[in-house]
Amino acid sequence: MLDPDLAKIWVYLATSPLLGLTMTLVAYSLAHRLYVYTNYHPALNPVVTAVGCLVLCLIVTDTSYAAYFEGGKFIHFLLGPATVALAVPLHQQFAKLRRIWLPVLIALIAGVTTGALTSVAIAQLFGASYLTQLSLAPKSVTAPVAMGISEQIGGLPSLTAALVVTTGIIGALGGTQLLSLLRINDDSIRGIAMGLTAHGIGTARAFQISSEMGAFAGLAMALSALITAVMLPGLLRLIGLLV
């Protein structure tokens, strides 16, 4: 089918990290262009489009995920320092928190608990497997932290990553309507709810509405990541999901 020389080049490229890395950046760059072109439509989140394109490429070329990840791991590695970097927006917005730290803290703990317990309970009710339940538990946490938590509690980090992104899109698409329906008009409260539930994708959506809502969403995202990392293993042990 392929010219023997071309086939040789393909075999060489398919095993080198260069191809996976370049494919990732090209796919993301195109996906981001589409996102900007559609005026930041939440359903066309660049992560979803880029992942979709790459999955399609891997299936069509019959490339294994392990071979792709040889290149992908260079980008993946940056999730670690990016998590540490969340300390900066947290620090910048901390002054805003001083006035209302108690309601925020209680609301965040309530939200984190509700998020973890409802996801496990609903998944169990509808017959999801044990591993899926564990991978769903940290779904509201920003992806780098959620993947770390998922690994720690014995879930599947890459499944968690996909679930986290989907959660973010659901929250960003339906969240503003839900909050209006509940007659919550205070942008600080709307931001807290959005950032806790829909992490980075929700925060990006909140910034489109107002900078106050965005700032509070970013704060809720960083704080709830910390709270979930501390609380989730104990919470899952309490309901008997973890031993």
Next chain:
Amino acid sequence: MTNDRRSSTIYNEADKYRMIFINGITILLIYELIGEVAAQLLPIALPGPVIGMFLLFLTLSLRRPSMAAIEMASTTLLSHLSLLFVPAGVGIIVHFNRLTHEWLPITITLLLSTMITMATTAIVMVGIQRFQNKWGHHHA
């Protein structure tokens, strides 16, 4: 430290600017490294980078160091956060079997749990603020 290099201000200014991103990234990596070591030593199960985030936050709050380097590296990394999920997201390909078997519970869970969580967070916060306002008026 010789003085002949220090005397060249132009060199120093350009060099400072050039090094700011590298310094910022280095600080982030050092905190991640400390976090990873702490994660191994501490009895609680916390991801190393989360401990690193917490320690960096404490440092920023307590010592108020010059932020420029950390701020630049952090802003740059965080503004491309979406890109960093892509390689892990492609990992979904490994879970196709699981997804075709469990798409219904997963979809229902994501939809319901996301909405319940958002509503609960907002309602709890409104409730507590109302409670605080009432309490505040009684004692005013």
